[in-house]
Amino acid sequence: MRVTINDVERELTTPPLETLLHALREELGITSPKAGCQQGGCGACTVLVDGEPQRSCLTPLAAVDGRAITTVEGLGAPGHLSPVQAAFYEQYGVQCGFCTPGFVLATTALLERNPSPSREEILEELGGHVCRCTGYVKIVAAVEAAARGEVSDAAIHAGATGPSPVEPEVLVPGSPA
Amino acid sequence: MVDLSDVIVPTSAADAAAAFGDGAGTTVLAGGTIVMPELKLGRLRPQRTLYLGRAGLDRIERDGAKYRIGAMTPVSKLVNGAPPPLSTFAAHVADYEIRRQATIGGNLCAPPGTSAPRGDLQAPLLALGARVRSTGAGGERTESVDDFLASGGNGRLVLDLEVDEPKRAATAGVRRPHAHAYSILAVAAAETADGVRVAILGAGPRAVRAASVERALAGGASNDEAASKVLDDVEPVDDALASAWYRREVLPGLVARALEDLR
Numbered sequence: 537m538r539v540t541i542n543d544v545e546r547e548l549t550t551p552p553l554e555t556l557l558h559a560l561r562e563e564l565g566i567t568s569p570k571a572g573c574q575q576g577g578c579g580a581c582t583v584l585v586d587g588e589p590q591r592s593c594l595t596p597l598a599a600v601d602g603r604a605i606t607t608v609e610g611l612g613a614p615g616h617l618s619p620v621q622a623a624f625y626e627q628y629g630v631q632c633g634f635c636t637p638g639f640v641l642a643t644t645a646l647l648e649r650n651p652s653p654s655r656e657e658i659l660e661e662l663g664g665h666v667c668r669c670t671g672y673v674k675i676v677a678a679v680e681a682a683a684r685g686e687v688s689d690a691a692i693h694a695g696a697t698g699p700s701p702v703e704p705e706v707l708v709p710g711s712p713a
Numbered sequence: 714m715v716d717l718s719d720v721i722v723p724t725s726a727a728d729a730a731a732a733f734g735d736g737a738g739t740t741v742l743a744g745g746t747i748v749m750p751e752l753k754l755g756r757l758r759p760q761r762t763l764y765l766g767r768a769g770l771d772r773i774e775r776d777g778a779k780y781r782i783g784a785m786t787p788v789s790k791l792v793n794g795a796p797p798p799l800s801t802f803a804a805h806v807a808d809y810e811i812r813r814q815a816t817i818g819g820n821l822c823a824p825p826g827t828s829a830p831r832g833d834l835q836a837p838l839l840a841l842g843a844r845v846r847s848t849g850a851g852g853e854r855t856e857s858v859d860d861f862l863a864s865g866g867n868g869r870l871v872l873d874l875e876v877d878e879p880k881r882a883a884t885a886g887v888r889r890p891h892a893h894a895y896s897i898l899a900v901a902a903a904e905t906a907d908g909v910r911v912a913i914l915g916a917g918p919r920a921v922r923a924a925s926v927e928r929a930l931a932g933g934a935s936n937d938e939a940a941s942k943v944l945d946d947v948e949p950v951d952d953a954l955a956s957a958w959y960r961r962e963v964l965p966g967l968v969a970r971a972l973e974d975l976r
Contacts, residue, residue, distance in 0.1 A: 551719070552719070552720045552764075553719065553720055553742075553752060553759075553762060555749060555753065574750060574753055575750040575753075576746055576749075576750070576807075576810075576811055579808070579810070582810060588813065589809070589810050590810060590813070590814060591746075591810055591811070591814065593749070593750075593753070594744075594745045594746050594749045594750070594811075594814060595745060595749070595814070596720070596742065596745055596749060596764065598720045598722060598764050598766070599745065599764065599766050642809075642810070660809070661809045662809075663808050663809070663894075664807070664808025664809055664810050664811065
């Protein structure tokens with residue numbers, strides 16, 4: 537089966553009834569789509585298929601033969617984030633991060649079809665990604681900032697120099713903090 | 714026809730019907746929102762799978778007050794493309810992504826859920842008196858959605874559904890506020906050429922007509938009197954969302970609310 541993934545055409549050997557999620561993670565090693573609930577409820581496995589968000593855990597590989605898949609790796613890279621990725625970084629629209637790739641991709645598609653969504657539209661159309669960490673205020677702020685183009689150059693270039701080389705200081709040895 | 718070893722991918726409705734044959738040993742894969750987790754968990758081990766994603770059957774054709782809706786039409790297309798109460802129910806199914814992937818044919822054929830009601834669209838299709846065109850053993854046939862659901866749809870491949878714009882329509886329901894927005898209970902009511910039809914989702918393994926309510930209305934009963942008959946028509950069960958007791962307590966009020974909105 538031939539699938540374009542992040543602009544690169546790939547020939548996949550995963551069987552056609554396996555999920556797209558399985559092919560991405562296990563055959564290609566692309567781990568940004570998360571294997572969360574694996575029944576369509578959590579949204580963490582979401583990828584873009586021809587630009588529209590879709591649950592990769594519910595999608596048989598047979599359904600994407602000849603189509604174009606985008607994961608967050610295809611949106612930007614450290615030092616060259618997409619505006620939506622940069623907005624999530626700058627607004628700290630991340631808590632544990634498990635739902636973040638799905639939110640970023642769904643937001644990218646939402647702003648493509650509706651460049652200035654209302655707060656209600658954001659909540660409705662991203663509702664399938666809501667998890668349980670409660671960090672939604674900042675996620676919605678990130679979507680609104682991306683829609684308004686309020687993303688700094690510093691955020692776009694975040695990660696250019698790699699992760700901080702400084703090890704965090706352990707205040708109390710053995711403390712869970 | 715594309716050959717993908719164990720998956721048959723017909724590229725037209727005629728190919729799909731031919732490949733389905735009498736349906737023996739064949740698992741039909743439409744949007745995948747129900748079948749894929751079953752495959753993943755190993756609860757379903759198909760000998761032969763028919764994937765309908767390229768068979769067409771995904772269009773809504775409107776001729777005046779008549780709508781012909783292909784079985785592969787995604788739920789999202791019903792929101793603005795189908796008459797109420799079908800459009801209202803479609804708008805409340807799951808979330809944005811699932812509505813784009815799930816199909817009306819899959820929803821109609823959804824096996825009863827054990828932890829939450831499935832097949833939300835069965836209720837508005839019953840209320841609208843939809844006709845179901847399907848193929849399988851004995852060839853093509855068109856039957857009422859009531860008859861189709863009564864037989865469980867086994868051995869049939871749904872091709873399309875036909876509904877008429879109702880004179881009036883109304884809905885009422887209680888949902889679980891979650892990303893997946895499961896329906897705990899929902900009522901679809903429509904005034905068609907046959908009179909008022911009422912259907913209930915979430916009070917039995919599949920959606921059912923509230924025949925006692927319809928008879929009471931036709932006999933001149935008030936909305937509240939008619940609604941109180943609904944418990945004669947349903948067999949609520951306990952599941953992960955609500956108890957049978959809760960459903961019995963809430964349902965007559967929901968039916969009354971839908972009837973109020975209808976008139």
